[in-house]
Amino acid sequence: SDPNVVYVGMGEHAIRGVMTSHGDGVYRSTDAGRTWMHLGLDRTRSISRIRVHPDDPDVVYVAAQGAPYGANEERGIYRSTDGGETWDLILHVDENSGASDLAMDMTNPRILYASFWDHRRLPWRVVSGGEGSGFWKSTDGGDSWQEINAGLPELMGKTAIDVSRANPDRLFAMVEADPGGGLFRSDDAGDSWTLVSESWTIRARAWYYIEVYADPVDEETVYVMNAPFMKSVDGGRTFSSVAVPHGDQHDLWINPLDNEVMVNANDGGANVSFNGGDTWSTQQNQPTAQFYRVNLDDRFPYHVYGGQQDNSSVAIASRGPGGIGWKDWYSVGGCESARPDFDDDDPRFVYAGCYMGIISEYDHVTNSTRDIAAYPVMPAALQAREMKYRYNWSAPILVSDFDSDVIYHASNYVVRSQDRGMTWEEISPDLTRDDDSKQGYGGGPITNEGAGGEIYGTIYGFDESPHDPNVLWTGSDDGLVHVTRDGGGTWTDVTGEWGEAIVNAVHVSPHDPATVYIAVTRYKFNDFTPLAYVTRNWGESWQAIADGIDDEAWVHVVREDPVQPGLLYAATETGVYVSFDSGEDWQSLQLNLPNTPINDLMVHERENDLVVATSGRSFWILDELQPLRQAAEVADGEHHLYAPGHVYRWAGSGGFGGGGGGQNPPPGAVIDFVLGAGFGADTAASPEVTVEILTAAGDLVRTMSTDPDDEVSPGASPLSVERGANRVVWNLRHESIPNIPGAYVFGSLQGRRVVPGDYQVRLTVDEWSMTQPFEVRMDPRLDVPLSAYIEQDRFVADVANELAAIHRAASVNNDVRGQIESAMERIGEHDDTESLVAEGEDLAGELETVADSLYQSRTVDGQTVINFPTRLKFQYVFLHGNADADQPGVSMGSRDVLSDLRARWTVHQATNQELLGPRLDAFNRMLGDAGFSVVIVPPRPPRPIS
Secondary structure, eight states, rough: OOOTTTEEEESSSOOOOOSSSOOEOOOOEETSSSOOEEEOOOGGOOOEEEEEOOSSTTTTEEEEOOSSSSOOOTTTEEEESTSSSSSSEEEBBTEEEEEEEEEEOTTTOOOOEEEEEEEEEEEEEEEOOOOTEEEEEEEEEEEOEOOOOTOSSSOOEEEEEEEEESSTTTTTEEEETTTTTTTEESSSSSSSEEEEEEOOOGGGGGOOOOEEEEOOSSSSOOEEESEEEEEESSSSOOEEEOOOOOOOOEEEOOTOTTTOOEEETTTTEEEEEEETSSSSSSTOOOOOOOOBBEOOOOOOSSSEEEEEEEEEEEEEEEEOTBOOOOOGGEOSSOOTTTTOOSSSTTTTTEEEEEEEGGGEEEEETTTTTEEESOOOOOOOOOOOOSSSOOOTTTOOOOEESSSSOOOEESSSSSSESSTTTOOEOOOOOOOOOOGGGGOOEEEESSSSSOOOOOOOOOOEEEEEEESSOOEEEEEESSOOEEESSSSSSSSOOOOOSOOOOOEEEEEEOOOTTOEEEEEEEEEEEEEEEEEEEESTTTTOOEEEETTTSHHHTTTEEEESSSSSTTTTTEEEEEEEEESSSSTOOOOOOOTTSSSOOEEEEEEEETTTTTEEBBSOOOOOOOOOHHHTTGGGGTTTTEEEEOOOEEEEEOSSSSSSOTTSBBBBOOOSSSEEEEEEETSEEEEEEEEEEEEEEEEEEEEEEEEEEEEOOOTTTTOOOOOOOEEEEEEEEESSSSOOOOOOOOOEEEEEEEOOOOSSEEEEEEEEETTEEEEEEEEEEEEETTTOHHHHHHHHHHHHHHHHHHHHHHHHHHHHHHHHHHHHHHHHHHTTSSSSSHHHHHHHHHHHHHHHHHHHOOOOTTOOOOTTGGGGGGOOOHHHHHHHHHHHHHSEEEOOHHHHHHHHHHHHHHHHHHHHHHHIIIIIHHHHHHHTTTTOOOOOOOOOOOOOOO
């Protein structure tokens, strides 16, 4: 009805117990997704389907599946006739049964079909099935409904429904039931049903799938989404699998005008097909990974690790040449639920887990893995009480910071290996509540769920003290916290008063061995209160520290900054928070981070970065935490310059973005500063703001300004600043080389790279200034001495100075020649000036010959470079860029070229000086004697390159 109107229903409807986020209702866009408006229905939590009237975009129906973890009166079918301004609940079954699907007869949009699902998620079980499951039909646009369950099983679980556009009397319904479940078909618009396929392939793991789609053109073709993408061309009687880029299919859209065009959504992303599913587009252009946890090593550049939902473990560099692309990541053992750990300094061996206790060792050198489980069994579909070890879906793995041969793996017990997993020993009793009533089958009453996500009574949070290898802390998913101070010999229960809950993370303060932070969640008990606690006395008492965190932003992790005591970061269900006072108060640190759950975060101490693992938007990095660490130094309303962190002269092509995916860190030194409350108050006369880079000795290297001087900073753009926080990135280069006005440059005139060492930055605002030191470091991957950088610097400086002199000479030449030509036009109007005109023309011609030797004026772009012979300028620019390499050192060839170019420049320079000196003086005397104005040589000398 209007392709610019788009409705979005929030909240995942495939309610996984290990990573599912609820939503906040419905959003609408009237400009094809550019902007959005929230339309309410906040407490529906999970919306499974939206249908829009084909003739009126203001008439919209919403299928609200409801809260996964508790009773929810807001479940059912909603209707709006005013574009979402108001809503009516037009079909409600009960507080436990939500609308799992909704179909509309597009030949008669007053006819609607709804499927309902009686379900509940518990931390230890998925309940799927009950009296509320079934199908409903309306023939009056939702004003009234009747059940259409004739011929269907008495006890049903999850359900789905669709109506054929090719034949609106034909319906397809997926039904979870046993016996008698599968695909049902009705050929009389729902009056009766026939079971056409009870294949387990299309109904296995029903709570996670159960999706059916009728082909809009062919009434015999129907698709069912499960782990495979299933297609039937005989009305649902038989199915074949369609190859798709990834497993676990959850949604399908088929173009109603061309059934060869379809979009498939699965656990790996989205794919488009233009040939009915024969081939599909890539998923490698969608940074939508869901990561359970994050870990960081200390390589250069450091790598980021995590387990990606329904994919694999992942390791990826924090920066790369030209950006970070999908080819830059690789797997390091384990599987999707991995919590990889390793020796931070030498991560040759990576230990990564998988569900049901799988753990492997990955060897970076051999690119091989080996299973090292303490008790290698696969307890799929068993009751938890039957298992020797109860492992969480994402069980903790920890390599000791004190001895990288020591590995911990936590189930309901803590086991330890001291020989890279060849042998293990239990070093704890059961550290959970060990409630037998919560250790049965993972699913029911119809379908069991035994993939490991419902195993309960497990250790979920685990940490080794950075102060003492004998101190270990555990937190269980049923709410207990334990500590040992003798390497596992004895354990003490130090549980606080938060009740049965998930202790999602335990973090020992890097500054105080008695201080420990824990993040506690109760969302699986339908309680979304943010809970975080700290003990400062080894667990004898706990203090709640969640003030300032939004309601329902339950806390996944709290970590303390390794440099600044009391500076805390919290990963929550809705974003990142920061506290500057040990958790007394929190404020959002969202910035440009997408609105997505943050499952984990870590600080990279060496690089001053905060790295987060999101659920749906991959890894994100906040570069340079220095302003947060120095926040206490800023006086209210005053200007302030933060001390920058160190920066590397990176040996690589650099680039801020690219690669089709991740962005590199800012390309240079990050300079953060605050402009106080009074800045810009007088909008007509804001003071100039300058940022100057100086050597440790105080020599000026670079100037950046809101009002740049072209003589000081050729071609510089003005700084853009505002009252409050500002960030400038210095690219580790000297000032640019001034160009010949109007001349094309093939290459770059950017200033040369600086030598690694100590520098200063000075911020000046009007008469106020502040200076801070920082360091430019060598790329640690390069085995070169500092002297190589110094040698390169002097060579490139020589090239730059000579190039600047050439530009200045050509500029003056052009200026003088232009004056002579103007004089000739004036002289030509008078008699008896033939000798003067002849001398002027000769002088101008000879100047033009010199200028033509210095640069090619006919070159205007990269194509014309190959049309017209290059001149001296071109070769100097090329040599400058070639010698100013990211890897230091000066080749013999470069020295030879400079020697040859210098010889040529010396000749042209002498000729130019002769013409602009004695020859021009003589010509000016002739002009003066004849009563004409003389030609003036621009007085400014060439600016030396520092």
